[in-house]
Amino acid sequence: MPIFEYRCAACEHEFEELIRGSEDERALMCPSCGKRGADRKLSVFSAPATVPGPKAQPGGCGRCGDPNGSCGM
Numbered sequence: 918m919p920i921f922e923y924r925c926a927a928c929e930h931e932f933e934e935l936i937r938g939s940e941d942e943r944a945l946m947c948p949s950c951g952k953r954g955a956d957r958k959l960s961v962f963s964a965p966a967t968v969p970g971p972k973a974q975p976g977g978c979g980r981c982g983d984p985n986g987s988c989g990m
């Protein structure tokens with residue numbers, strides 16, 4: 918089970934919680950001030966925001982842009 922980092926929106930206290938489901942997350946209480954609605958911080962398990970990927974592959978159709986190959990025109 919993943920452990921997420923949270924930051925309280927009210928007092929900005931940061932803490933970690935072991936989360937089993939989204940319902941548990943909504944019921945999270947800040948251990949410092951007791952408020953609910955902490956924001957989850959990005960964890961190391963999250964994928965990077967921007968992943969460079971191949972947009973156009975060599976050998977694709979130069980006319981219609983089909984990456985699978987020539988369109989036959």
Ligand SMILES: [Zn+2]
Pocket residue numbers: 925926927928929930947948949950951952
């Ligand atoms: Zn708090």
